[in-house]
Amino acid sequence: MNDQSAVGVGLIFALVFFAIVVIAVFVRFIPIALWIRAMASGVHVSFLTLFGMRFRKVSPAAIVDPLITARKAGLALSIDELEIHFLSGGNVQRVVNALISADKAQIPLTFKQATAIDLAGRDVFEAVQVSVNPKVITTPKVAAMAKDGIQLLAVARVTVRANVNRLVGGAGEETILARVGEGIVSTIGSAASHKAVLETPDSISKTVLAKGLDAGTAFEILSIDIADVDVGKNIGAQLQTDQAEADKQIAQAKAEERRALAVAMEQEYKAEAQNQRAKVIAAEAEIPLAIADALRKGNLGVLDFQRYKNIQADTAMRQAIAGQSDGSPPPATS
Helix, strand or coil: CHHHHHHHHHHHHHHHHHHHHHHHHHHHHCCHHHHHHHHHCCCCCCHHHHHHHHHCCCCHHHHHHHHHHHHHCCCCCCHHHHHHHHHCCCCHHHHHHHHHHHHHCCCCCCHHHHHHHHHCCCCHHHHHHHHHCCEEEECCCEEEECCCCEEEEEEEEEEEEECHHHCCCCECHHHHHHHHHHHHHHHHHCCCCHHHHHHCCHHHHHHHHCCCCCCCECEEEEEEEEEEEEEEEEHHHHHHHHHHHHHHHHHHHHHHHHHHHHHHHHHHHHHHHHHHHHHHHHHHHHHHHHHHHHHHHCCCCHHHHHHHHHHHHHHHHHHHHHCCCCCCCCCCCC
8 A cells, every 4th residue: 555655656757747748838839828818809819930040040029010000000911921031141120021011001011012122131111101291311522623614612411312212232322422522512512603603502402303313222312402602712713723733744845945954065165165266285385396497497497487476466465455365364475
């Protein structure tokens, strides 16, 4: 009797332990509170589905809670669609919120479009909000120069609305800002005077808006408003001043080149004159030798030599009186 009692107690303990293990596993893999919340909201989710989510490494709360929100908002979404989007790396709650917002605003947006936009890296809920409530993008100061050479600094505010159908593959805000800036530069540059731009700044926005700058982007441009136009530098005058300074430096360089060439030619002439002078002096030094040789040979008489000396002295005297003496000493007389 005692042995049977011990076996019964052990069996009871084993059954209790097994029941505790089963309950612990059940509670661990099946969120009871989430299941009760789903059933109370009218969303049927089986225990097997919740159990399978655990093995697929899917958070049940990240699927069931958005599904409850969608069903309450009247959207016919399935738990399999939400789970596939979750496994693809998307944000299920954000997609559901975007679908609800689009449905309330009567914006045509399908679940496939919403998931594609979300997987493309864009905030689909924010895109729907921008579609409902357009936002304003302020451009940085855009510098442009009119034809009269005056620089203008313009700031524009661009009102855009998201285009849901072009969110996937469409260009972003940076492209809008770049195109608007390019249009402002082109419009101001084609103006004959900066005064005309200051008088009618709305002409800039009208011209830029007419160019269809939102083509290929994820936005639709509703309006372009010029918020501020400031007068900058006189670029034309500055360019002319810089050109004049450059021309002056070029002229100075050419003048210096001509001066250096003239100095070099003068030095060359002086060297040539000195060379000729040296030759003349060398030739004059041979004259007395030739006269002496002529006297010895009888080719020159004493009277002829005296007459030559007189002519030489007379020539030196005339040069001294005329001030044309080169400073060299008069030839020696014998």
